[in-house]
Amino acid sequence: MSDLFWLSDHQFARMRPYFPLAHGAPRVDDRRVISGIIFVIKNGLRWRDAPAEYGPHKTLYNRFVRWSRLGVFDRIFSALSAEDGEPETLMIDATHLKAHxxxxxxxKKGMLPRHIGRTKGGLNSKLHAVVNGEGKxxxxALTAGQVSDHIGAKIIYPxxxxAKVMIADKGYDSDxxxxxxxxxxxxxxxxPRKGRNNPATxxxxxxxxxxxxxxxxxRLKDWRRIATRYDRGADIFMAAITIAAIVIWWI
Structure with missing residues (x-):
């Protein structure tokens, strides 16, 4: 298939230093597996529908889940985004992501939370994000859909x-x-919100x-498995969002 996604040499070289070391038998081709994971997430496929060129679909799924829970994709995102240095301008906002x-x-009891809540739009999750002056x-952070912007801001705050300035809409207006x-x-x-006694300038x-x-x-919602959430675990869904952000902005 000519429309398959493959990591370039440069993209793969940017990610490779953060991959965990292989123990025992050598892993199958990392570039092929990661490219397959990206293709599935971007096109909203079921794992079993991944093209055969990427190898067994169980390998793709198992690698995605295992590395997600090990925090591999989080480390890649944090390291690559930190290379830009400290930004002067920050912008914060949140968006809803529909849960299938x-x-x-x-x-199962004792597993990680789902972060799925009910709003007027139905069942969804809420993605809170801070971007730099370039919009990257x-x-x-991921929360349930009914969580307010202020609570999301508190989670992100630490x-x-x-930076010099934070830009946000009136939903974040509070003393x-x-x-x-x-x-x-x-x-x-x-x-300032309408009706404030002492509105800020x-x-x-x-x-x-x-x-x-x-x-x-x-741009994140152009990736179909992000615009519509299919993953039960919040950690797995957040890893998919992180992978999309890495590919779009950081490699």
């Missing part, structure tokens, strides 16, 4: 890098969040950059 009925089945994601940003030395560019020219975080979500 196959993702809503009950997990540097921090991401990981915020040193608490502005004070927390100020404590980190970050000024806020957040329009913000730079309208600077705020126009906020479309970049919306564009980032749009």
């Amino acid at each position: 009925r196959t993702a809503c089945g009950l997990l 994601p540097i921090i991401m 990981e915020l890098p040193d 608490e969040y502005r004070a927390a940003l100020k404590a980190k030395g970050i000024s806020s560019c957040i329009p 913000f730079c309208k020219r600077q705020y126009k950059q906020r479309h970049k975080v919306e564009n980032m979500f749009g």
Whole structure:
């Protein structure tokens, strides 16, 4: 098939240093397996429908799950995004990702949480993200769909890098969040909500950059297994999002 995805030499070289070492029998071709995983996630396929050129579909699925739970893709994302250095501008926002009925089945007791909640739009998850001034994601977190933007901001807050300004929409307008940003030395560019007694001022020219975080979500949702969630485990679904971010922006 001419439309198959294959990692280039440069892309593979960027990721390879963060792969775990093989123990015992040598692993099958890493480039072929990772390329197959990316193809499945991007095109929204069932694992069993992966093209034969990528090898057995069970190998693709087992590698994806095993490395997801080992945090391999998280390490790749963190290391590559850190190479850009400390950004001057940050932008934060959140978006809903629809959960398919196959993702809503009950997990065994004691397993990791699903992070699936019910909103007016049905069952979904919520992705909270911070991007740099170029619109590239540097921090991401997954919660249930009904979780507010403020709670997502609190989850992300400890990981915020040193920056000069944070741009956000009026959903993040609160005295608490502005004070927390100020404590980190970050000024806020957040329009006030309607009805505020003492509305804060913000730079309208600077705020126009906020479309970049919306564009980032749009590009992520072009990947079908992200726009619609099929994975029960939140860790597995988050790994798929991380892989998409790595391929789109960081390799």
